[in-house]
Amino acid sequence: MRTMILMVIAIATALVSARAEDRPADFVNIVDVIPDVIVEARYAGYFNFVGRPIDGYEAPACLLTRLAAEALARVQAALKPYGFGLKVFDCYRPERAVAAFVRWAEDVDDIRMKPEFYPELDKDALFDKGYIAAKSGHSRGSTVDLTVVTLPAGVEVYMGTGYDFFSERSWPDDPQQPSEARGNRLMLTSLMQLHGFKPYPYEWWHFTLADEPHPDTYFDFPVK
Template sequence: MKKTIILLFILFSTFSYSQKLENGFVYLSDIDKSIQLELRYLSHHNFIGKPINGYYKSKIIVTKETAQALKNIQQILLKKELSLKIFDAYRPQQAVDHFVVWAKDLKDTLMKNEFYPDTPKNELFKKGYIATKSGHTRGSTVDLTIINLKTGKELNMGSPYDFFGEKSHTFYKNLKKEEKENRLFLRQIMIENGFKPYNYEWWHFTLKEEPFPKKYFNFPIK
């Protein structure tokens, strides 16, 4: 009897857990377990310096269509002994709201030296680094890079992820040859597989045929 109760509890917990996702969304690991991740907003290593509201588990959530497109890209990369590495995907509105509140607090510059050394914090809104709405909240935008599976290291893209400055612009002129080639390689493979780039952030791509182009979600990442 005790074993039966435990089994029922596990089944119920699993079922409840899966229901947290909105229709049309999936955990990327259920579609492709080989894609690597470093969910920065779950950690202290981000431009704010603390975990962001709405991030509770190291899980990548995206729309079904985005997951399949990423899987297709990953299969191409694996043949070259490379892999996608995702920093962020679906982002709940509560996280975006967290960014906005932080941006208005001009005294909080804990991570300035690493993420926005040359950009005054009071210009983050004007320059488009912080906004009240984000494509990520629609579930079909991803922030990512490529890693070398032999070394385990990210390809050199010329600037860190989430760096607020011109160095993050895809076609920034003062890049080394290798950095330019790596950015263009990432850009090309994403475009060829149904994504559109954002030229001010080399890591940022949105599925062209996103299923929720005007809807913003707020369920947490658990």
């Protein structure tokens, strides 16, 4: 009898895990909503602050809740008449990826990407500064990291720093930025806010849909 109970528990646990791995019905691939958006999925490759593909990224794709994707489509539509478009770097982020970031942050000896992404900070300061956290809004599916590009070439406009550059220089309202960067950051922030997104005070590229559909749920299905 005990063996049978254990088997039932094991089967039930496996089914729950399998369901947890399924992509919810209201999540979409961004290119199905915005076909001409540029996707540079940094965490699916090697050019990121860790220096390798991150757990949970099985494809270089951008997944978002449909509400966030449709709001982002309106931003893209507002930019296009002026010869601009969007490039996304990261969208939905599985919880296992966040856990991988935490493990990386705790390994103080791995600093191979420091010159590119955090030259001004010691690695152990990334938690205190809010650049690495044990929970990420990205895992709720309505947060996106992005920039503006010129069309049709797809060249990124000047923002003063690159994506994932961990520094006060990446704060959206950093007063030390040249006027061109401040203007471009203001353009992006204003458009994102106009279409329902909230900015993040420490990263000019980071926005969350204000009325996100899963405000208390952190998902862990893989990006694929």
